[in-house]
Amino acid sequence: MTSSVTVLTNPTAGNGNAPWAAAAAVARLRERGVTVTEIEGRTPQEALALARKAVTAGTDALVAAGGDGLISIAWQALAQTGTPLGIIPGGTGNDHARLFHIPVDDPLAAADIVASGEIATIDLGLAGDRWFGTVLASGFDSLVTDRANRMRWPKGPMRYNLAMLAELAQLKPIPYRIVLDDRTVEVDATMVSVGNGTSYGGGMLITPGAVLDDGLLDVTVVASGSRFRLVRxxxxVYKGTHVELEEVQTYRSHKIRLETGTPVTAYADGEPIAPLPIDITAVPGAGRVIIGAPLS
Structure with a gap:
């Protein structure tokens, strides 16, 4: 049973949905006798500083009330500290919430899970000096995100749809060199994803076989092909059956290095990390998280 938590909020997550979800969850936690300290970061830097201060001062859990971007910030403060992450979903994708069996549209139920305090110890990915819990993306999907982030119109999912169409129109193979524990793969690919968890982008099961406590990262490589094959x-990906297609190869490795012959940005937990090349490592037991059901 959790007795005291620090709730970190992002007022802009989920198109403004996060503050409502956070307020409802905080009220529920207090009803259940949990002592709640609220902190709010107006910028990522401020949010991280506040989160680190809270973890250092001591709290039963750091609860991220927002989306995967806010959880990404929380991981930077929590990794390898032993303090668990709690989640009140309030973002757009909410892939961490799905991964840990947290209801994405019921903040009261999410608060009840935080209060119950059932904790799992999991691996985290470390890309350069940045921790991540779900998936690191590179290639076509990161190029789409790059373009969408540069666009000022339209708002919401339609912006990503337009960005995807624009990137499809100029689709080109990306020469990758992928260094794994036991081999090096050189391939012209459309995209390469590295999963600690199974999904990104709001439920796309890009690395469906990823296991959260095996000390390994799953790698999904989509070989270059036609626009039609990519659209197909x-x-x-939403069912995870893409791994059965002939143009998709999967690997598993403790350490991975991604290199490309053209500029590509790596995104992890939906946040920009760094241009490739990048070194990625699975760190066993680096994270603790309050879960809604046993992890499979």
Whole structure:
């Protein structure tokens, strides 16, 4: 049973949904006798500083009330400290919430899970000096995100749809060199994803076989192909059946290095990390998280 928590909020997450979800969850936690300290970061830097201060001072859990971007910030403060992460979903994708069996549309139920305090110890990925819990993306999907981030119109999912169409129109193979524990793979690819968890982008099961406590990262490589083949692949990603297609190869490795012959930015937990090349490592037991059900 959790007795005291620090709730970190992002007022802009989920198109403004996060403050409402956070307020409802905080009220529920207090009803259940949990002592709540609220902190709010107006910028990522401020949020991280506040989170680190709270963890250093001591709290039963750091609760991120927002989306995967806020959870990414929380991981930077929590990794290898032993303090668990709690989640009140309030973002757009909410892939961490899905991964840990937290209801994405019921902040009261999410607060009840935080109060129950059932904790799992998991691996985290470390990309350069940045921790991540779900998936690191590179290639076509990161190019789409780059373009969408540069666009000022339209708002919401339609912006990403337009960015995807624009990137499809100029689709080109990306020469990758992928260094794994036991081999080096050189391939012209459309995208390469590295998963500590299974999904990104609001439920796309890009690395469906990823296990959270095996000390390994799953790698999904989509070989370069036609626009039609790429469009055909995307619906299958929501079921995780894309790994059965001939243009998709999967690997598992403790350490990974991604190199490309063209500029590509790596995104992890939906946040920009750094241009490739980048070194990625699975760190066993680096994270603790309050879960809604046993992890499979």
């Amino acid at each position: 692949l995307f619906p299958t």
